Amino acid sequence: MRQVTLQELKQMARVAYNDLWAGARNMGRDVKLYLHWTGGGYDAKYDDYHINITGDGRVWVSTDNLDDIKEATYMRNTGSVAITLCCGLNANNENNLGPCPPTEAQINAMAQVVCVLADALDLTIDLQRVMTHAEAADNKDGLYPHEPYGPDHTVERWDLLVVREGAPRWSGGDEMRGNANYYRAQGLMKNV
Numbered sequence: 782m783r784q785v786t787l788q789e790l791k792q793m794a795r796v797a798y799n800d801l802w803a804g805a806r807n808m809g810r811d812v813k814l815y816l817h818w819t820g821g822g823y824d825a826k827y828d829d830y831h832i833n834i835t836g837d838g839r840v841w842v843s844t845d846n847l848d849d850i851k852e853a854t855y856m857r858n859t860g861s862v863a864i865t866l867c868c869g870l871n872a873n874n875e876n877n878l879g880p881c882p883p884t885e886a887q888i889n890a891m892a893q894v895v896c897v898l899a900d901a902l903d904l905t906i907d908l909q910r911v912m913t914h915a916e917a918a919d920n921k922d923g924l925y926p927h928e929p930y931g932p933d934h935t936v937e938r939w940d941l942l943v944v945r946e947g948a949p950r951w952s953g954g955d956e957m958r959g960n961a962n963y964y965r966a967q968g969l970m971k972n973v
């Protein structure tokens with residue numbers, strides 16, 4: 782696992798651009814960014830995701846190729862990038878996120894990572910292209926690559942249903958996209 786700057790990440794996305802888009806087009810959609818949590822502690826990083834964000838907000842890559850197919854988002858991995866927050870250990874539900882809820886540093890870093898990748902990959906930051914695993918699991922984008930297994934169904938996965946304990950169900954994705962779009966509107970990533 783290698784720590785990277787946002788600038789390095791942008792460069793990696795540029796290099797993988799054509800392959801990611803070719804894979805996505807093959808699936809009849811745009812490139813997707815999937816937002817996860819690990820269900821672990823703040824420092825435990827996993828190869829199942831291209832990008833890990835530890836509790837302190839640092840950004841790590843498990844590969845030098847963002848077009849590698851990861852086993853992160855069931856039936857949805859082709860032409861996508863998987864980004865995870867290292868957190869969520871022993872979380873029970875949206876009202877009890879356990880001893881390792883997402884930190885402000887992580888939430889902020891994920892918004893910046895999404896903004897940088899969306900810029901580099903020419904993506905609108907919306908539900909069709911930037912989804913939490915909770916949203917993907919319940920096919921909230923209207924695609925049906927699998928039976929729903931998210932918060933409104935079997936609850937096998939509910940990553941980032943909320944990013945703050947007690948927040949309204951399904952607010953996590955909107956909050957992450959809102960923060961990323963804020964960075965985009967501010968032009969803060971232009972110099973990255």
Ligand SMILES: [Zn+2]
Pocket residue numbers: 816817818853914938940
């Ligand atoms: Zn996940």
